Amino acid sequence: MKEDLIIQKLKAIVEPYVNNQSAFSNLSKESSFISDLEINSAHLVDVILDVEDEFDIRIENEEMEQMTSVGASLNIIQQKIS
Amino acid sequence: MLGNDVVDLELAQHQIRWETKAFQQKVLHPLEIKKYKDKVLGFTDFWKIWSCKEVAYKAHQRKFNLKPRLNPFDFSVSEISTSRSEVKIDNYKCEVASFINPNFIYSIIHNPEAVSSQNFEISSYNSYFKKDLNRNCLNHMLHKDKNGIPYIKINSSFKPISITHHGKYVAFQFQDKTDLNFLWNADILKS
Structure with a gap:
């Protein structure tokens, strides 16, 4: 799956949980889920579950703990689906 | 030590997955999973x-x-009483006080001076908690370091602050009572 498509899917997953819309419209690989997009931490768990469903993968705890930005999540999804 | 967290229980009702095994396995420590397995x-x-x-995070x-991490499963919570818990991660442990009512849960690093008042506002010598507080009033003074840890700029110096916001509730916790007094006197903590 192409990187652009993964980011597009990730963007659709996080959208309902985003509290900072201007950070969302400028979303990049560097965007942090917590400090930029201001996603409530309980919803970060929802993001992880949604990623598992969308990409049909299982995220282990040690991977989940790194998934605090778009780029970090992209890397983990890429490793898992390749 | 600074740390506070509020859960708006009305909003949490919409977090419909909390009850699922999948959600809880990503949140609970292995010891907690074992503890709540049959309960x-x-x-x-x-x-x-x-x-x-x-x-505690x-x-x-x-x-x-530390860099931001999404590792709720690394923290184990044991109850000392209904309103006091001990939380451990690695070799670190801290005591947390929780104020619980039908509307919200407000937890804060244990501080014997924190009291819950009848109108659901919680006062503590170094924290400020209120329903419907406009968080934007403080935003222009907030700065986050490279790890996203918040500070507030008061008189050109950066003071540690812990912020929590969920649904209708916002709360701040300061290292020094003087920081809270400064913001209060400057009329910044307005509803």
Whole structure:
């Protein structure tokens, strides 16, 4: 799956949980889920579950703990689906 | 030590997945999974555990200047009483006080001076908690370091602050009472 498509899917997953819309419209690989997009931490768990469903993968705890930005999540999804 | 967390229980009702095994396995420590395996973990109990973990995460992250991590499963919460818990991660432990009512759960690093008042506002010598507080009033003074740990700029110096916001509730916790007094006197903590 192409990187652009993964980011597009990730963007659709996080959208309902985003509290900072201007950070969302400028979303990049560097965007942090917590400090930029201001996603409530309980919803970060929802993001992880949604990623598992969308990409049909299982995220282990040690991977989940790194998934605090778009780029970090992209890397983990890429490793898992390749 | 700074760390606080509020859960708006009305909003948490919409977090419909909290009760699922998948959600809880990503949140609970292995010891907690074992502990609650044969027991029903109720709505308020679950969110109190979550809130205690958040408090400990904030205190631990600031103390060791750590990068953000999504690791609620690394924190184990044991109840000392209904309103007091001990939270452990690695060799670090802290005590957390939780104020619980039908509307919200507010947890804060244990401080004997914190009291819950009848109108659901919680006063403590160094924290400010209020329903419908406009968080934007403080935003222009807030700065986050490279790890996303918040500070507030008061008189050109950066003072540690812990912020929590969920649904209708916002709360701040300061290192020094003087910082809270400054903001109060400057009319910044307005509803």
